[in-house]
Amino acid sequence: MADQGGISIRWEAMEARVRRLEELIGKPEQPPSVGLIQQVSSIQEMVESLKMKVKEELLETVLKGLESVSDEISCLTDVVDYKLESLKADLRLVKLAVANSGTDGSAVAPKVRVPDPKPFGGERSAKELENFLWDMETYFQAARVPDTEKVSITSMYLTEDAKLWWRSRLSDDASANRERIETWEVLKKELKDQFLPCNTS
Template structure:
């Protein structure tokens, strides 16, 4: 026995029965050669059309992949530009903050110096106010001013007399 299905089927059916194949092959009618040629030609045209469509799809996919790569590169470049701009803005802000701190320190130093100078002037003025005008130190020279004394106001209610008295006082 060769071990094929027909051999097994035949050996099982030989016991008392006539040998019949289990499956009867369908009869194929012969098709005309012209119809077969037409079918082959149609199939060839369809295969060629499918190949052209496949080539077109491949070309489109290649174009999309190229466009995607270009878009990706452009996006990465723009992202790098944004990062550089952000870094430069952060650096500028840090520089401005440092400049503001230096300016604030200078202003505070100037205010402190002005306050110290003002305090020394106040102290000097207070010390001068405590000493009488005529009393000087031993090494200082006395300065006397000879100022004209205005005439006494006699209480007259005359405008000209009042103006003359005020004029003399101003002088």
């Protein structure tokens, strides 16, 4: 029992010292654990903010990459379309050559390579357009192109502004339910009307 009394006295003495210290330096404003919790909470907020920022930057990078891929696919599609149309025109010529070779029972004439006409890019020049039309007619005769194929084959030799006009014209005709240009004579007139406004002869 004497020991318990001694412990009690020592405890009271210690409490008295703590009170004296608190009077001298003041009580702690908050327990250390509260400050630590606030620091942890602040760190968690910073981590969440960094996560959001990384997600946004990653999303932006992915979207830019997708735009770039989409542009490349569009360019490749245009190239493939052009090559496909070119192959179709070549196939038509091959079919014509096969159909026209020896059909009348006469001896087959030696094969002569018909040079391709110079493409027309839509220059607003009477000389350029007339030369193009003359070259196409000469080409049709030499390659024995039937009337039904002349418009589609001519379209393969339109480039730049002329090609753009032709594609727009096909689209406009389809959307307006207009009759398509299907004869060489009509195509010649339309080309002259479009690229030589003062010369519709």
